[in-house]
Amino acid sequence: MPVQVIVFGQLTDILGHQPVTMEDAPDTSTLIQQLNQRYPALVNAPYIIAVDKKIVTGNTTLTGGNTVALLPPFAGG
C-alpha cells in the first residue's frame, strides 16, 4: 500500500518540498530504511515521526493511505 511522506524545515533541504510516495511500506521502520537508502543525508538528521498528524514513538504499522510526516526540531515563536 502506498504511503505519502511529507517533510518540513531543514528536511526540505534533503527531500525537497513535494510529497514523496513510497509504494510498499508496511511499517514506519521499513519506511525509514527505504528513505535512508534513497536520501543518505537523512540518516543523521534529527526528527520525530507523525502518522496522520499524530506523533508516534517506536515502530508503527502503516495500513496504507497514511501520511507520514518527518518533523525536525520545532522552532516556532
Place this chain on the structure above:
Amino acid sequence: MTTERKIKNIFTQGPIPASFIADSIQKHDTKTNIGGHSIFLGQVRADVIDGNKVAAIEYTAYEEMALEKMHQIREDIFAKYPLVCMHVHHSLGKIATGEICLFVFTSAAHRKEAIDACTETVERIKAELPIWGKEIFENESYQWKENI
C-alpha cells in the same frame, strides 16, 4: 456543561501589525469581568552568526497538525486557569527583523492567572507546535532556527 471550542486558525501570512494588536486590546472593552490582560509579543531578532546578520525569518508550519495541537493546548490552559479569553496569532512567510511574529493574549479576572496562562501558552507553543523558521542572512545564505 462542557464547552466545545472550535479549532481556530492562528496563522497569519506576514508580520503581525501593531495596529492589529491595538485593535485586539480595544475589542475587550465590553468584557468588563476582565481585570487583567497579559500579552506576549515575539519579535524577529537580528542575531549575528559568524559575522552574518539575520535579515528575516521565513516561517513554515505543518498547519493542520499545528492547529489541532494548538486546540489541545488551548483546552488544557482553559482547564487549568480561570481565563476569560485567549488569542494566539503566529506569522507564516518571511518576517523581517524587528517585526512581530507571535502574539499571545490572555485575559482573566486577576493578573496572576492571566500572566501564568500567557507564559505557559508561549512555552507550549515553542515546544509543541510543528513550526519551523529559516533564518535568512543579509548575504542571502540561511540556517534553520533552533529554539533554546
